[in-house]
Amino acid sequence: MDFKHQTTVTLAEVAAAAGVGESTVSRVLRNHGSFSKKTRDRVMEAVEQLGYVPNRIAGTLASAGSRLVAFVIPSLSNIVFPDVLRGASSVLEENQHQAVFSVTDYDPEREEALVAAMLAWRPTAVMLAGFEHTQGTLKMLRATGCRVVELLDLDGSPVDLAVGFSNAAAGRVSAEFLLKRGYRRIGYVGHDLERDTRAGKRFGAFCETLGSAGFPLADREIHVGASSVESGRLGLERLLARQPDLDAVYFSNDDMALGGYFHCLARGISIPSQLAIFGYNGLDIGRVTPQPLSTIRTPRVSTGRVAAELVVANAPPQVIDLGFELIEGATT
Structure with missing residues (x-):
């Protein structure tokens, strides 16, 4: 059986099917700008019929202000970091930012490589765990034009923003x-x-x-x-x-x-x-x-939420101490 190569549906094809301009399709998909309900319905019908998937990263790079927020975290098996992502994602989604993440497995050399890869996409912010990074990572973070947020630690000197506890x-x-x-x-x-x-x-x-x-x-x-x-x-x-x-x-x-x-x-x-x-x-x-x-x-979800709020607000460099709580429990 022969299979034909399936090409990606383009924005221009959606615009042609809906009978509108590409800029109108873009406004509808981003839910930003002026358009009528009738126009929106036509665009969304074309999107559904053609199976169009918006290229969010391409849109981010083309826009004047990136809405990509990169997380470079040590682990996903440790619930701490999914909790941080959960706290941040709700704020980012509400403000039309897109979170992407990569995992270092606590390897500083891998962190450096992943930071380089993430910065190549020109994100609006990079979030990392702690203050301990390679010299190469620190050099990139200090030279980048995006915001840097170091999370879950306050025992050190931040590059830009820091949110967490000691x-x-x-x-x-x-x-x-x-x-x-x-x-x-x-x-x-x-x-x-x-x-x-x-x-x-x-x-x-x-x-x-x-x-x-x-x-x-x-x-x-x-x-x-x-x-x-x-x-x-x-x-x-x-x-x-x-x-x-x-x-x-x-x-x-x-x-x-x-x-x-x-x-x-x-x-x-x-x-x-x-x-x-x-x-x-x-x-x-x-x-x-x-x-x-x-x-x-530890305030893991709050750490992610506050970090995201600082990024969205483009807050000045600062350190936010969220503290922690001792739970007496029953095992001591």
Whole structure:
């Protein structure tokens, strides 16, 4: 059977079918400018009949002001970043901006390549996680004419706009909370601290706070790779094999902490009387476990929303501290 090559339907073909000019079709599809209901109906009927798909990126590049907003994020498996995207997308859609994203897998060299690729489309803004980037990435961000928004961290110097909270402060508050509860033999289970620099900042401040109080971190178990429930469970198992007398464990995030929680359930370890568990992020699943997880709740959706609002408003360079909330839960 022979198949004919299907060519892309053009704006000119839609205009011809509707009996109007290309500029009128463009106004109708963008819902911007003046046109009658009758004209709109004719254009939309032609669009439906021909199966026309608007080339939004081409339209963006051709316009005087780009409406493309590029997100370069570390992960999609970690719910933190989909939450940020969810918060931003509602604002961007309301203001006729288009969000696109790419994933770095916490690899700074990959981030640099993806930033270069995104900037080639001349977006109105680029949003990234944190302040730690390669020199090449920083050079591109500082030279670009678009807005730059760094998210989910305030411990550093922003290129332009920054929205989030202090990870170092979250680490300190977590340590102070466990010490106040009377825990003294405290361990840590986490994931790759070199790639996830925000987790590294929390861990550093946590250890510093424990040490200053005279109760240095007893031991740590670091999983090389991305965080997950499974790696949290295995990490706690290994840590307790070395340090069975720990009375509390701080986890790099709630995914890891839930893995530790499941390990305790499987081994009959009473929480918190035998072992206290403390996480980070304040995920919904941690709130509905039989014993709600003790954690730090971060404003992920709000971070995305506020960042998008700043971009849409073309706000001057600034830092927005949204803070965080300590959730006492029932695991400490």
